[in-house]
Amino acid sequence: MRPPSIPTNAIPESYNYIAAFLTFRCPFHCSFCINKLQGGLVLTYHELPGDAWIDFLTRLDTHGVPITLQGGEPGNHPDFIRIVKEVSQAHPVDLLTNLAFNLNDFVREVDPERLNREAPYAPIRVSYHPEQFTLDFIMKRVLFLQDAGFRVGLYGVLHPDQHDEIMRARDICLDRGIDFRTKPLLGWHNGTLYGDYAYEDACGGSAIGTCDCAGSELLVAPDGTLHRCHHFLYNKLAPIGHIHDTPLPRADIPRPCAHYGLCNPCDIKIKNNRFQQFGHVAMQISNIQTATHLFHISEVASTSTAQ
Numbered sequence: 211m212r213p214p215s216i217p218t219n220a221i222p223e224s225y226n227y228i229a230a231f232l233t234f235r236c237p238f239h240c241s242f243c244i245n246k247l248q249g250g251l252v253l254t255y256h257e258l259p260g261d262a263w264i265d266f267l268t269r270l271d272t273h274g275v276p277i278t279l280q281g282g283e284p285g286n287h288p289d290f291i292r293i294v295k296e297v298s299q300a301h302p303v304d305l306l307t308n309l310a311f312n313l314n315d316f317v318r319e320v321d322p323e324r325l326n327r328e329a330p331y332a333p334i335r336v337s338y339h340p341e342q343f344t345l346d347f348i349m350k351r352v353l354f355l356q357d358a359g360f361r362v363g364l365y366g367v368l369h370p371d372q373h374d375e376i377m378r379a380r381d382i383c384l385d386r387g388i389d390f391r392t393k394p395l396l397g398w399h400n401g402t403l404y405g406d407y408a409y410e411d412a413c414g415g416s417a418i419g420t421c422d423c424a425g426s427e428l429l430v431a432p433d434g435t436l437h438r439c440h441h442f443l444y445n446k447l448a449p450i451g452h453i454h455d456t457p458l459p460r461a462d463i464p465r466p467c468a469h470y471g472l473c474n475p476c477d478i479k480i481k482n483n484r485f486q487q488f489g490h491v492a493m494q495i496s497n498i499q500t501a502t503h504l505f506h507i508s509e510v511a512s513t514s515t516a517q
């Protein structure tokens with residue numbers, strides 16, 4: 211815990227998610243990786259050193275929202291283990307990872323009790339990518355962490371081309387005591403848009419309109435810039451600010467956007483909030499100037515079980 215004399219940066223209480231993208235580097239090359247730019251180029255950002263991440267994240271007043279360290283592969287950041295160690299002293303920390311880092315160093319340096327907590331999902335969430343590595347390979351790594359006392363979940367995306375393998379993996383993992391869960395595919399595949407979205411024409415694939423849009427997430431790029439949504443983050447569009455700005459720029463203020471139609475599925479899908487209540491949508495979009503959109507947020511709110 212920091213002494214009270216050290217100033218904190220507070221996020222709005224309405225925020226539902228805090229994502230620190232430590233790096234977009236990753237040793238794997240999944241065909242459906244959302245971090246790839248058009249033409250297959252890999253997304254790159256200048257990367258903050260570990261001290262800058264630790265200073266910013268430990269001073270953040272999060273109102274109890276966990277800080278999710280992710281990428282790319284966050285374990286590829288040179289100070290990854292130190293960041294996990296230090297930030298987890300101040301806040302609940304989640305990891306989205308494919309475990310492509312030195313697990314021996316990790317279990318030696320990080321106390322599992324700093325990461326483990328009561329929650330409906332594991333704090334270390336590992337992706338299984340059948341086109342990049344075998345089930346046996348990733349299961350051994352998950353079990354290694356579990357045996358060291360960490361709570362780990364393994365996740366597979368129900369991509370149509372991998373459906374059978376993911377279901378096979380689920381059965382084997384559940385048998386071996388691994389918390390395996392499936393995730394729906396989001397986005398386009400073979401001309402079909404997968405996922406349930408609050409604004410159906412928002413990820414049609416072409417810029418088709420303007421709108422006002424407000425977020426509910428703190429999205430920090432590897433270089434410390436803050437982004438209003440995943441589309442702006444992944445395309446290196448104008449950030450709303452930087453972690454060094456005081457006070458922190460807010461993403462929850464409606465701002466005009468001319469990219470409606472190119473939205474990232476993560477931002478407009480209807481999902482659980484951090485309390486696992488269904489019906490949450492990250493972005494609140496209004497004043498859409500375009501062709502008819504099928505659902506408006508107010509309709510979603512009136513038909514969902516919880517907000």
Ligand code: SF4
Pocket residue numbers: 236237238239240242243244245281282283308337339
């Ligand atoms: S493991 Fe994740 S970040 Fe790496 S290439 Fe695959 S989808 Fe992208």
Ligand code: SF4
Pocket residue numbers: 412421423424438439440441442467468469470471472473474477493495
């Ligand atoms: S309309 Fe889409 S692209 Fe524009 S800010 Fe909102 S979520 Fe991002």
